[in-house]
Amino acid sequence: MTAAIRSVAGGGPTGKSAPLLTVEDLKVYFPVSRGFLLQRTVGHVKAVDGISFSLQPGETLGLVGESGSGKTTSGRAIMQLTRPTSGKVTFEGTELTGLNGSEIRKMRRRMGIVFQDPYGSLNPRMTAGNIVGEPLIVHKLFSSKQEYREKVADLLLTVGLSPAMANRYPHEFSGGQRQRLGVARALAARPSLIVLDEPVSALDVSIQAQVINLLQDLQAQFNLAYLFIAHDLSVVRHISDRVAVMYLGKIVEVAPRAELYAHPLHPYTKALLSAVPAPDPALERKRERIVLKGDIPSPLHPPTGCVFHTRCPIMTDECKGEVPPLREVSHGHWVACIKV
């Protein structure tokens, strides 16, 4: 298993340059406690249960999964916003899990994050200019007030907003504009990696497309690496170089984009892809659809063996026993299923 982890971690699409980010066997368990005065831990929610991957500079890795799959927690644990239970996160050559608070704050200058909810993630009592400029203050990235104002104006222009909007408050912006503000703030300290946690799923489709195009332009302009967390498989396919599919805290399949969508191997990936209806009635009438039975199990009591076996259409008794390892079946294509 360790050997497997190493090679997944090391195998980017190019496989040549040193990865920007390496995640090895990352685990995030949340304790569940009972009782009032004498609190005791009665179990753990295994939100992220041993995931490994790497990210090259300028690359986009899509992390897809449904609610409770652990994709958001993974993003937070990589940023050290939630401290991992175990595992290693190496970013720009520095191992993050052992760092103390002020060291981590320094590292975070190089990593930005954009959240899903453009309404909840911006402080309603700060002006747009201060929201975007806050990272500059935190990391002391300017020498004069004049320079600060120029940098903020520049950031607003970069994301397609007018510098004149700097004095407005978040409620004066539309959803798409607020998400642009979130992106500008993530960009402020010149990061090399941005974790995008469902950045467009709260937006209307016409606005969603604008923000996706903006993200792609910025990536080309600043050579950003993206960890793109989303549940929308079509959006992930559009923006990612490689895609990892998560289910109940585990990565069940990773592959380069074209490979994953053309030849999905894991039964969960197949079901997920077939569940997305295409905006084409003629095609939809012909298409066979895999409808999974049942609900996603609780991560408090994950199934034994393969976590997907309770809903899997090709499950056999073997699947209940052993946890299937993630293994490479073709170049760069990894799958955790013993039936493949």
Place this chain on the structure above:
Amino acid sequence: MASDNRAKGGQTLLQVRDLRTYFYTAGGVVKAVDGVSFDLNEGETLGLVGESGCGKSVTALSLMRLIPNPPGRIEGGQVIFQGQELLGLSEAEMRKVRGAKVSMIFQEPMTSLNPVLTIGRQITETLELHLGMSKGQAWERAGELLDMVGIPDAQTRLRDYPHQLSGGQRQRVMIAIALSCNPKLLIADEATTALDVTIQAQILEVMKDLTERLGTALLIITHNLGVVARYANRVNVMYAGRIREMGVSDDIYGTPKHPYTVGLLNSVPRLDEPARTRLAPIRGEIPDLTSLPAGCAFRPRCDWAVERCGKDDPALIEVSGRHWSACWEHSRVERRREART
């Protein structure tokens, strides 16, 4: 336009004519629905698509006469359901229609269900109220209904409270309640939007199977173009309070004739087409309904606009016997696939 909507050859169940619902807010009059007309046939599935604020949910709430007043008011138009004009009914008469003949399911099942009543009680309530069943009969029927929507071990689940169910199961319960009185029309307002894709697929299949079996007409309201493509026979596309394009699904998706529909289809990345490097979004923002531009509301975002569009707002113009577009330039409008790279 009135009589050509016989996609399935059924009888006309619902006729909406020039429906107008306005909201009187501090910021001005919001014309949320401003002259909406369409027909729905018995047993048919009709899609109503559009983005936030286009008036699709307000249309549905107006049909059910559930517009909060103040600030909202149905200002005019007709809603004729099985030959009966609903807008003229008294509140008591309207209560006999809601749930019994027309029922509705919403996006968030947790807020639609009462958290302190068992789901059994919530299903039997409708049965006792509308069908006059006894407690025992209703309880038994409730079990059958849960079974029908695919909740395993139905009789024991009746004693569960909503928080004990998953999101998908709660939406199944909502469907069971909605179909409990054999309504002629089920309105699903973003019913699967809050659910995960695999659960969304389950719920949509249940909804389709049951409405087909029971002969219930289905009005699917959603922003998801894929869901409508899969399930609806006909589609109405709404923008800024009006239907801008109307027709059978194959025409709307295959040969869209309104610039807004074209823009919507170009905005979404699709699994069924080769991956593109760039999307072609609609420029600008969704307009503020209190200050719409003169002429066509879509003009500021439109690539096909001509001078006339700034003055006259087009009504639905017939493109073919089964396809209408509210665009002066509809004959020039097309979705070009080669524009993609």
